[in-house]
Amino acid sequence: MPAGFTAADFYYILPEIVLTAGALVVLLVDLLFKDRDDLTLTATLGTLLVTGVVLFSFVGVDTTASRGLLAIDGFATLFKFIFLFAAAVTVLMSSSYLKVEGVPAGEYYFLIVCATLGMMFMASGVDLITLFIGLETMAVSFYILVGFLKPNQRSNEASVKYYLLGAFSTGILLYGMSLLYAVSGSTNLGEIAAAVGAEGSSGLVILAVILVTAGMAFKIAAVPFHMWAPDVYEGAPTPITAFLSVGSKAAAFAMLLRVFVEGLPTVVADWQVFFWWLAVLTMTVGNVAAITQSNIKRMLAYSSIAHSGYVLIGVVAGTSRGWTAAMVYLVVYAFMQLGAFAVVTALRRRDVVGDELKDLSGLYSQSPLAAVAMLVFMLSLGGIPPTAGFMGKIWIFGAAIDQGFVSLAIIGVVNSAISLFYYIRVVVFMWIKDEVVGSEITIGPAMATVLCVTLVGSIVFGIYPQPIFEQALAAASTLGPAASVAALP
């Protein structure tokens, strides 16, 4: 055992250890077996499942571990469940897609698990170094995953673009973090909070806040740091687009909430202003740009930008109700966004790329399940009850109204009305247009599982959202100054 670490430190990162071990197993299986696609798939799903089971034993725990580098609290645990869910859904929808694209599966699954590992450290890190390492683990995995379709030019372009812009934004983020270190002499969020509290909103602190905000705004694809998103979303393999827009986004929000709520609570008035403008710009630009898209993946990219804007409203609210709103929204968003991308993935056949709006024509007559599911996802993304999206919006706009950000709420609802314009267009293609493009759509058991799970989630949590609300409320209450270092339970 390394000096200074106790058994408790290892106990509390058990889920991460399991995940790492699983990732290595996946890699080994890929190395040792022939015809290994199904085996690696099973190994990956097994890893994610076991990690999820292990994670259950940490529900209700609220402590810090690894000498104050990690917080094991309700907030982190809720986010970890989101990541694992998103990863599992992504893996399930990938299997048939990879066969159509003719891509070997092994490293692909390994990288998904690695990205998930990075995300988990982003959710529980309470130290700038831990957070940064988590962020990079995730980002590097994604740089490779985005470019995984090697013969595909768009995929390569997306990867290079994502890598260059990502590296650039990481630089900005690091610069901001170094300024925070300059102010406080520590990378621990609690100590930064104390030092910044003593310093007040000096020029140095404000500069640090701006730089950190800019760096993270890139990861959540907030306007004006969103330029990469449409190209990357369009070029990446569709399941990876789904994982990027749900997992990566949720992880970035987890990190953002951690840094700002636990590290910079005393200058809340300053960062609220930045996030107010970011939210407004992000919602509006995202929705307006989405209207003109004819490519579904690009449209969903802009829509995903807009959804970052809605979640930012929760951050702006600056209260526990606001964090709850952000978490509720990210949970319901995971269901509807993953589901929507699953349908797009299902459209990919040998003869059809399946990412143009017209490829959806007549989907209802070809595959009623996919059409009904997509209808629900579109309505849910648009926030129409009785879907889960509506319950997310209730919290988001409620948090804004509660804190007197009425104009923000109005801009938000107008935006959600605008968004219906393009979501409904998808529905028109699926349900009203008749001409069918390309060969039969076949929905395998894995894809059917994905569609059913996301569909049921989008409806059930729209009618009975109490479980999500409870969990998010509990999780939000653990966000705040770090608890004392714990021993083994």
Place this chain on the structure above:
Amino acid sequence: MIMSEAEIPLLSLILFTPLVGVAILLFVNKHSEDTIRWIANAFAMLGFLVSVPLWFIYDTQNPGWQLVERHAWIPSIGAEYFLGIDGFSALLVLLTTMMGVIATLSSWTAITMRVKEFYVFLLTLQAGMIGAFVSLDFLLFFLFWEVMLVPMYFLIGIWGSDNRLYSAIKFFLYTLVGSVVMLLGILAVYFYSYQVTGVYTFDITQFHELNMPFDLQWWVFLAFFLGFAVKVPMFPFHTWLPDAHTDAPTAGSVILAAVLLKMGTYGFIRFSLPILPEATQHFVPMVVTLSIIGIVYGALVAMAQRDWKRLIAYSSVSHMGMVTLGLFALTPVGITGSIVQQLNHGISTGALFLLVGIVYERRHTREISEYGGLSKVMPVYAAVFLIMTMSSIGLPTLNGFIGEVLILQGIFVVNKVWAAFAATGIVLGAAYMLRLYQQTMFGEVTNPKNETLSDLSLREFCTFAPLLFLAVWIGLYPKPFLDRLETSVDHVMVRVNGDYTPRLAVLEDGQVAVDGDIRLDPLPGPVGGGAP
């Protein structure tokens, strides 16, 4: 406000009957179309039969909410599954279930493609409308309110005529913008209520007792107004209506005219007036002006129409202007008249759309000039049309007259100029309706295509029978309807007018005090403290 718990969950039964129908339809093979039609009609009928007891069970001597059902739904935010009715919502539920039967029956031969989906959407819409009328939880209300959007969108978008996609999206976006802004208003009331009481709740009956500061009321009123005014629709938010009506299939038009438009006025009476009494009074001039513009403008535009269905659609704008005008007179007679007129509009305009649908199904055109002399070939049709035209323009002995008289009387005591404008609307209404009747029914059959048109079939006549019966009933003996509205109107009046004394007052101890004379004598204070 006292509440009477339901012994059997009647409202839930009424609400879920159409949904059970939907669930069963989903398992029927989409090619067995007649089976689907029978099932859909059976469940529409069952839905109506289940709702009939509302007429008899409703206790006019009980000023509280009746048939209340209350269960936890989302405790984290204080939302409940909370249903209950007063006389007003009971009548609207009955109207909804009855129009549901009629709309379903009228589609038997009109809908030939994607039959299964059609009935699924129609029954879902039905459940949404009923839910909105019986919800006493604001979030639950909003949920049902929005649930109505999607099925209606599909009804217009899939089974509509030429311009259906445009009309459907216009309908959808207009109502959506209105309702999302309304949602903000709901949230504002919700948080204010929390500040005052310390409890998170969407309980409408508690909101009815809030006394919000005027500034807040002002904003919330506008937010609600946008939501409800689009639905009514009031000028200048009406432009979606002619398009939606014209392109919707007959059943869609009937439901839209008869029930969906009432959502807006229901919202005003249930939410705007009692929750925001001061703002209501403040905004009376604005609403009245818009109503009067709607009455006159709608009537004038209706006169200029060459499309039969568009004409009826614009007449709806004009008639609904009367309804909001009577409502915002804020007198008991005016509000009563306004509600009666809502039912009348549902009956007569619903019937008029059915009538257009019948000739459209035979001839596939709505051009008025294509018709003429139909009374020669379709005498029964012409007779039904005549009665419904008379009902629509307010001929005494028919229902329209009762509503219009009450509204005029209610407005007249407040402002004679308003009453004069309202009367103009009635005159213009007679002009365009009689002209329509003359052009389509009288004279020789000029168009040879019309010579072979068949008269109403038995099924078609059955869709009109209940409407004819109600038109005459309300026209001759409206008392049972007015009795059922009394406490609803009193409840609203007490809120908007502090000096108003209801006939039935709820005492502090929950007992009901009855004072039949008090209405004639406005001077004494409230008996037993008035409503809490």
